[in-house]
Amino acid sequence: MRIVSINGKRYVLVIVDDYSRYTWVHFLRSKDEAPAVIITFLKRITVLLQSPVIIIRSDNGIEFKNQVLKVYFDSVGITHQMSSVRTPQQNGVVER
Template identity: 55%
Template sequence: MFPLEMKPIKGKPAICILTRAANDDRWLWHRRLSHMNFRDINKLELGDLKSHSTIIHTKIIEPLELLHIDLCGSAIESVAYIKYILVVVDDFSRFTWVFFLKQKSKAASNMINFIKKIEVLLRKQVRMIRSDNDTEFKNQVLDDFLVGKGISHNFSTPYTPQQNRVVERRNRSLCEAARTILSFAKLPLYL
């Protein structure tokens, strides 16, 4: 967690906002916040930026009512031989949990352990999960667990990641943030 202490740019500058921001902490926060635009960084500093959790939901009214899950990876292997990333997004708060997996087959067991832990931690029950139609979430072990807990499992139509857009967008943001960190640290991209 980083403290946010910046001086906002007052009014509408006649010069490019990027050149104005070059001498202060805005570039640092631009990178830390996954390339958020400078107008919103100013609003964030002033307290004017509304978070996604303040959006009125018509159906989702509490945390853990709907979890979006997705497994991405296998394109690049990390130094620790981690190939997959399991991403879980709470639809109510947009809070995100990320799990690093060496094998795709561990996705179901990690999901089961996550659901058990988060229900105890938050004292709320997971009611529904939404995932894509891949095999890592379509298996008997996960199905038996979900049926036993009374959790419904919705699948998107095959080959339509747009239907699971909440977690797909989060995957993209996480990948962009990782690339930004690697680039800023001048580390090789294979990491």
């Protein structure tokens, strides 16, 4: 049984900048929210930093393997790398 927060959120999406180690945390009600949150985050961070995101690395969760993200990544030139199954070491800082 998953513990629900006060706002009804059950999942955590952690985003880490590999260079600076700066970390953002987003709380989600369901995993279905992940693509929209990721796309909104990438648009905001690109404007804020005035620099494009080049590579995204994620695990093999179904929330990261969908057509919505694939189309968006292709449209803005982002390479999506996925870690191998059962190898959290490949996700580096996020798994620590």
